[in-house]
Structure formats: structure tokens, C-alpha cells
Amino acid sequence: MDLSSSVTEIKGVGSKKAELLEKLNIFSLNDLLAHYPRTYQDRTNIRRIRELSNGEEALISGRVLRSVLTGNPYKKPVLHILIGDGSGINLEVIFFNGKWLKDSIKIGEEYSFFGRAEIKYGKYSMLHPEYSKGDAEGSEAILPIYPLTEGLRQSDLRKWVREALKTVADDEEYLPEWLIKKYNLCAHGYALRNLHFPNDRQSFAEAKYRLIFDELLMLQLGIMIVREDESHEKGIAFSKEKSADEFVASLPYSLTGAQSRVIGEIMNDLESTKAMNRLVQGDVGSGKTAVAEIALFKAVKCGYQGAMMAPTEILAKQHFAEMKRIFEPFGINVDFLGGNLTAKERRAALARLAAGETDIIVGTHALVQPDVKFANVGLVITDEQHRFGVNQRKLLTEKGDSPNRLVMTATPIPRTLAVILYGDLDISIIDELPPGRQKVTTKAVTENGRIKAYELMRSEVKNGRQCYIVAPLIEDSESYGARSAESIYEEVKTGFSDMRVSLLHGAMKQAEKDDIMGRFASGEIDILISTVVIEVGINVPNATVMIIENSERFGLAQLHQLRGRIGRGSHKSYCVLVLGSDGEIARERAKIMCESSDGFYISEQDLKLRGPGEIFGTRQHGLPDMKLADMARHSKILAASQSAAKEIIGSDKKLEKAENSALADAVRRLFGGSLELQL
Ligand code: ADP
């Protein structure tokens, strides 16, 4: 038996259990050992029932005072066991369908239970806890708690993991020796054992450090290998003689200081022989589009084609319409490529692009399809970059001979993650809003406050303004406890029968969505009820009110994006957050939204409130999931593993050396097919 053996080689794992393990994606011993505990039960830390708090996972120990089966004979009986630990409060342990346990947990004897405490109306309980008598589990002080699937028990997994660990020596290692020494890592075998069954806190800490290091190392190696293909030192240098000044002069406003500075940085890049690789971060409404347009103008002036990719059809269309309008007077041909062109239209657009008739192409990810060919693309821009995966970005760049690259985002990416994603990219920040912008007045209300919000909406529309109402759901049946766009639409249509009310949501046909968005933009719709489809980039400066229903269901960063749809013109704007529940966190988050309009601050607070996993999740960036590592929390390990990755790649670009072969396998395993790694 070795790590590649099937789990069925473990004693006690038959085909039935193996099927259950498959549900957890566990096929081999290797998979089993990579099934990390989700938490631990610290057997040295027995809690008193009285001191438990609601929702906490804890270990208690006490005497069985009572044990009864309830339920009528036709239903599966429920076992209720009352435990006392002398702390003055008893706890009820509940097992549905627990008849079979009745005789094994005996009245008058001591047991320990590990589970999630629930405290309701002064009653303490635990549903389906893990239990053991005395120290039946053996002598370990810290026991792993694994993610399970129905039919598997913690004790099963522990037993099998112990078996699997027998095939791994403590000094088992797959990384080169110099790396282990230099980065002061414990051996891989030791790390595995101690992650599952820690000897003590110290060895656990060492083990965790090592395995997080490994994860981040693999992640970065994978990206570096891909990037190797795209980061050509030499790029296209645009002529210094050709400036974009005449275009800048044609804009109806003058640039903000921040815009000018960022454009200066971009021009420097464009005019140098090194390929530009720049990220522009700027809060919603800071005027990133103008910056992109100026760069595109420069590209065209210098004889190159430009491309701009946006994450949604609506946004791409909007960019297209605007660029067509402002570039045509300069004799610049702007074209569009999206998902809903007819085959004929698409063919024609592709032909124009390949022939060089098109100067600027705007589109969705339709731009990265293999049959899209440019005549000579010199600049590629991705808007709201965080919506695209590494692969899409790479594919667009590959359309040219190392074109200059600009990515724009309103979602601040932490420096650490940005560096991983974009390598040694340069970052420009637009940290100033155009003048005359007023802060959007934001209020959080409960259901009762909706009437007032509606009054506000009515008076704004009477003054010629437009309004958004945003709901978390499309229709009522999707989930309980939240208002849906459809039901709000019915309500508002009746209540505001003298106004033009429309509904927009993601399940509509593209053409229909475009039509509605277009009519809203041209002022033919007064009140738009919508789901988050309007979140990204839509620009209707005449809209001054946004009511967000069940705002507690949205992330702060998302609320900030949504709110960024208003306050884009010179009129005073209002955002009303209607809270459907009044939990502590919901109120806390609403408060942050009311106080701040700074996207960077808001996302920082978001991070604090809901933990880093969601925002810095790698998945949204098209990367494999991390099991233990967390970019935000493990920044030191990240830095160490990054320098290790650079060192490795520095002497072995494609991981072809013998000493790196196990490493190459691990990287391949982590990325699967998702990055099309050419190792
Ligand atoms: P975002 O950074 O969110 O993409 P946009 O580029 O859509 O923002 O710009 C938001 C609005 O601000 C647009 O209506 C745009 O015309 C306007 N705008 C951009 N730059 C300036 C400026 N320097 N002065 C005044 N208005 C500006």
C-alpha cells in the first residue's frame, strides 16, 4: 500500500464506504490525506455547559441524567438525553432516529460530547454531537473533525487517515532539499501527520505553516509558468510624436488631477519598448473609462488597433455606444463583438477586424474566441478585470504580438493578490472623483421606512430624475424571506401608475435587457426595478435614487458598486438600504455604508466583518481553491513562498529538472485542466 493506492486497500473500507468517500472526492490514500480537518476537538479544553455560547462548537463532559425516546410508533423515534456537569445548567443531546443509541449511552455514566451548542429560550442543546465514553479515542489531546458526508462518521475517517498515515514516513519529502533548508520548513511527512493528529500546538503550527507554504507555492508556480509565455520583455513602443491631446481637448470636461497623473503613467509605458502591464484601480465613478479611451486613441493614432473587453453584454454595449459617438468625429472606426450577433454580423465584424478596417473593437469575452484575429493589435484593455479568469486575460493578450495591456478595476485587489495575478505589474490609482460630485446620502431603514423612500422616489421622478430599486431575487419562489424583483415590480407598477416603470433581471433575453437598459439610459423609463445585473459600470447620470431591498443579502463591496450607479451627475442622490432582518452584522454593515463612500475603506471593513475567504477567494479570479491558505491572512507565508517560487522558476522555467519533477506533478494536480498548463 502506498499513497497512490485506492482507499479500498485500507482495512474496513469496502465498496460501500469507498462510494461515500468518492462523494468527498477521495479516491486514493493521497486524496484521503489531502482531506484536511475542518476544525479540531481539543480534548484538553472541556467546557462547562453554563459557559457555552450559542452556536459555538465545544466539548462538554458530564453524566447522563435521563434518556427518553419520543415520537409515535409510525415515525422514527427521537432520542433525548439530558446531561449534567455540575455547572448548574443541563444540556439536552438530541439524536433523530436515535433508537439504536439508547442502550449504548447509559444513564448514570460519564460521557463527553462534541458539537454545536444551541441556546434557545434558556434551553441548552446539541444536535447529533460526537460522543465518547471516557477517553475511548485514545491518548491524543487534539482530535481532527473532518468534513463528512451522510453515512460516514468522524471515527471512521480518523481510523482510515491513521492507516493512510502509516505509509508516510515523518521525513517523507518531495521538495528539493535546499528549499526546505532555506525556508526553514518541517518535512512534508511530519506536516501531514501533525495536521491530522497534532502532537501539540507547536507541531500543529509547524505543520500548518508548511502545508500553507506548499499551497501558495504551487499556486504561484502555476501562474508563473503561464505568465512566462505572456511576459515578453519587449513590446510595442508607440510613437512619442503622436499625442492624444486633441482627443483630450474634445472631452466635455477637464481631467481630474488623478486622471492626468494616471494617463501620464500609461503614456510612459506605451512609449517605451517594454510591453505595458498596468492595473488601474479607481473607485466607481472615478472616470476610468476616459482614461481607457485616451489610451485607445493614442494606440490608433500610432497606427495600431485597440481592444476593450467588458464582463457583461450590457456594459460592453454601453462602452461601444459611447466610443462610437466620441471617436467617429476623428475618423476612427469602432466595432462591436458580443454573444448575440447573428452569424452573418459576426463574420462581417471578424473580417473587418482581420483586415485592419476596425480601429477599436469593444466586446465581451467573445473577443477571446480562437477565430478572432486582429490585423495589428497594440493595446488590449479589460474593464472590471476581476470578473475574468487568468486564462481569458491571457488569451486576449495572445491575439497580438505582445501588445500593451491595461486592466481596470473598481474592486481594490490587495497588493499581495495583485502581484500574484499580474506578476510584477505596475499599479495606478485614480484616487479622486470628478468635481461637483456630491456624496450620495445613504440611509438604512427597516420595512417601515419604505413608504418614505417611495415618497422620495415620487418627488424625484416629478423633478425629472430616475430611480432604481434593486432586489436580491428575481421571483418569489427562489428563497424565503426576501423580496423579489417581480413582486416589487407588480407593487410599484400599481402604486406609481402615472410613471413609467420597468423590470430588468438576469433571466431575461439579452436583447430584452439591452432594450430596457437603453430606454432607461435615454430617459424613457422613470423607475427601474432590477436585480444585480445593473451592478457593473452602467452609467446613467440622471438617476438619483436607489432603493436596495434586503440589503443585508449583499456584500459591502457589492452594495458599494450598486450605489455607484447613482450620484454620477450633478444632482443630489439618495440611497436607501431596506434591511429585511435586524441582525447585529446587518446593522453594522449598513452603518459602514451610511458613513463612507470610499470603496477602499468599505472593502477593508467588509473583510473584517465577514472574513477574507469570500472576497479574496481565488476562485473568482479563475484560480484553483486553496484549502488552508488565505492570501489576506497569510501574507508572510505568501511572501516567503513567492520568493521561493521565483527562485525555482528562475533556474527552471518549466519545471523540467529532475529535482523539480515531484513539484511539477503537484502543480499539475492543483490546477487540473483549468490553466492549460504546458508543463
Ligand atoms: P468608472 O471609473 O466607474 O468606470 P466612468 O468612467 O463611467 O467611471 O465615469 C463616470 C462619469 O464621470 C461619466 O459620466 C464620465 O463622463 C464622467 N467623468 C469622467 N471623468 C470626468 C472628469 N474629469 N470630469 C467630469 N466628469 C467626468
Ligand code: MG
Ligand atoms: Mg467603468
